[in-house]
Amino acid sequence: MRIGTRGSRLALWQAQFVGDQLRRVSANVELVEIQTAGDQLSDQPLSQIGGEGLFTKEIQRALLDRRADIAVHSLKDLPTIAVNGLMLAAVPSRGPTGDVFVSRRHARFDELPRGAVVASSSIRRRAQILHRRPDLRLVDIRGNVETRLRKLDEQNFDATILAQAGLERLGLEHAISEILDPTWMLPAVGQGALGLECRSDDFETLILLKQLDHYATRQAVLAERSFLRALGGGCQVPIGACGMVDGQALTLRGAVLPPDGSRRVEGSITGSSNDAEALGQQLAESLLENGARALLG
Numbered sequence: 001m002r003i004g005t006r007g008s009r010l011a012l013w014q015a016q017f018v019g020d021q022l023r024r025v026s027a028n029v030e031l032v033e034i035q036t037a038g039d040q041l042s043d044q045p046l047s048q049i050g051g052e053g054l055f056t057k058e059i060q061r062a063l064l065d066r067r068a069d070i071a072v073h074s075l076k077d078l079p080t081i082a083v084n085g086l087m088l089a090a091v092p093s094r095g096p097t098g099d100v101f102v103s104r105r106h107a108r109f110d111e112l113p114r115g116a117v118v119a120s121s122s123i124r125r126r127a128q129i130l131h132r133r134p135d136l137r138l139v140d141i142r143g144n145v146e147t148r149l150r151k152l153d154e155q156n157f158d159a160t161i162l163a164q165a166g167l168e169r170l171g172l173e174h175a176i177s178e179i180l181d182p183t184w185m186l187p188a189v190g191q192g193a194l195g196l197e198c199r200s201d202d203f204e205t206l207i208l209l210k211q212l213d214h215y216a217t218r219q220a221v222l223a224e225r226s227f228l229r230a231l232g233g234g235c236q237v238p239i240g241a242c243g244m245v246d247g248q249a250l251t252l253r254g255a256v257l258p259p260d261g262s263r264r265v266e267g268s269i270t271g272s273s274n275d276a277e278a279l280g281q282q283l284a285e286s287l288l289e290n291g292a293r294a295l296l297g
Contacts, residue, residue, distance in 0.1 A: 001205065004059040004068030007033040008144045013169050014194055015072045018092065018212070025211050032068045034059050060086055063198065069205050071197040075190030075221055078197070080229040089206050090196040090213040091221055095165035097192040097242055099125065099185050101178040102152065102167075103159035108178045112136060116158040119151065123259050125161045127238035128185050130261030145170055161185075165192040186240025186255050186266075189224040193217055216245035219276040223252045226280025231256065231288070231296060243280075245273045254283050256292040265292040 001022055005015035012031065019029040036058045055077040062068040064085055075091065082088070101109045112118070112133065119141035120126055126138050139157065141148050145166050152160050161180070167173055196212065198205045220243030227241050238261075241254040250273040255266035267290070269283045288296075 001027045001070055001208070002030050002032050002068045004032050004034050004062045004071045006036055006055060006059070010145055010166050010170055011072075011074070014074065017169075018070070018072050018194065018196060021092070021212050022208065025208060027208060032062065034062055034068075060197065066199075069198060069202065070209065071195075073195040073197060075193040075195040076188040078190065078195045080189075080225045085200055086197055087200040087206075088195050089198045089209040090211075091218040092194050092196070092212050093214040094217040094220070095192040096163075096168060097187045098164050098182050099161050099180050099187060099191075100164045100167065100176045101159060101180055102149070102162055102175050103177045104153065105158060106177065109133075109159070109180060112158060117156075119148070119155070119157040119160040122161070122188075124188055124238050124240055125185070127257040127259055127261040128240065128255075128264075129161070131257060131264050132184050132261075134261065145172065149175060163187070163191055182242060182253075186253065187242055189228045189239070189241050190221050191242075193221050195221075216273070219243070219250055219273040220245050220252075222276040223250055223280040224254075226277040227252060227254050227284045228280075230281045230284030231292065237296065243276070248273055250276055250279060252279050252283055254287060256287055256295050258295050263291070263295060265290055265295060 003015050003019055005011050015031050022029050036055045056073055059071045060083050063071055106112055114135045115137055117137050117139055118129060119139050121140045121142050141151055148160055164179060167175060196209050223243040224241040228239060231239060238257040238259055243250055243252045249270060251270045253268040255264055257264050265287050267283060267286050269279050271279045
């Protein structure tokens with residue numbers, strides 16, 4: 001089984017994690033490193049590059065060209081509209097979903113002084129930061145996790161915001177100053193989860209990957225992705241969402257903001273975990289009726 005992956009240290013960790021699980025179910029594994037557009041344009045803010053699939057299209061093309069059999073994606077990077085001939089075959093058990101505050105000078109986000117400089121290129125994070133603290137100054141920062149931690153020191157920023165899962169997977173949890181409260185900093189759709197994609201006619205691989213699927217994680221992210229799809233948003237829209245499965249119940253929270261964080265339309269819904277995609281659609285419709293449509297427009 002050839003696993004297509006980006007070449008960053010975090011992407012390789014994720015691909016190797018999946019590879020180790022596949023080896024336990026009797027599969028020989030080889031990693032195939034693929035450079036994506038997002039990697040090639042690492043010095044530009046994502047909001048300026050635009051477009052979806054910046055970190056996935058080249059890997060999906062490798063699947064279709066049969067240069068790889070499996071793609072391991074950070075699910076938050078995978079567009080919600082499927083590519084013809086490919087399918088999301090499995091979603092393994094999820095890591096931490098939230099974002100964390102990283103600072104060498106301050107222990108907590110709310111302790112930042114007025115005018116403090118926070119580095120982030122995520123418009124979702126930027127909008128939620130500004131909604132809570134419009135007095136802060138935001139600057140763009142790109143690069144892999146290690147690069148952003150290095151820039152935090154080299155460029156004398158007060159703080160940055162990163163995904164908890166990424167830091168923990170790389171053994172960098174010591175850098176975390178505070179795990180942010182998800183009531184105000186909702187994560188990206190699919191954050192902390194991996195998406196395993198393969199060709200839809202590759203039945204042998206489909207059967208193999210199904211053994212790695214985790215029901216509660218899959219249903220939670222299906223609800224989140226349905227929510228995002230119904231809003232018509234992608235990774236370049238300030239939208240946050242988080243689904244949680246408890247037994248047979250699924251609770252989904254979501255929020256939509258403008259880039260300047262001046263407003264916030266949010267809500268939640270609870271229902272059967274078997275109705276994950278319907279719940280995502282219903283929450284999106286509720287938020288659109290309550291003002292999100294104007295923000296997205």
